[in-house]
Amino acid sequence: MDTMFVAEPVIDVHGILRQQVLLSVPEKKLCAEECRGLCMRCGADLNQGPCGCDRQEKITPFSVLKDLAKG
Numbered sequence: 001m002d003t004m005f006v007a008e009p010v011i012d013v014h015g016i017l018r019q020q021v022l023l024s025v026p027e028k029k030l031c032a033e034e035c036r037g038l039c040m041r042c043g044a045d046l047n048q049g050p051c052g053c054d055r056q057e058k059i060t061p062f063s064v065l066k067d068l069a070k071g
Helices: 014-024 063-070
Strands: none
16 A cells, blocks of 8 residues: 555545455455366356366467458
């Protein structure tokens, strides 16, 4: 947490609390600690075994841009 210097006698903590709450939320929700989640490509339940996706191509949020560059 950063150090804040204030000149006013009243501190608005709404922004600070909001930021701390958002930072405490897990990046991805899982049903249990040992849960392997779902495949990002096909949505298969990875707890039941590996899916049939081709995992050689890495999936990123920018993968869509690769298709645009090809076309």
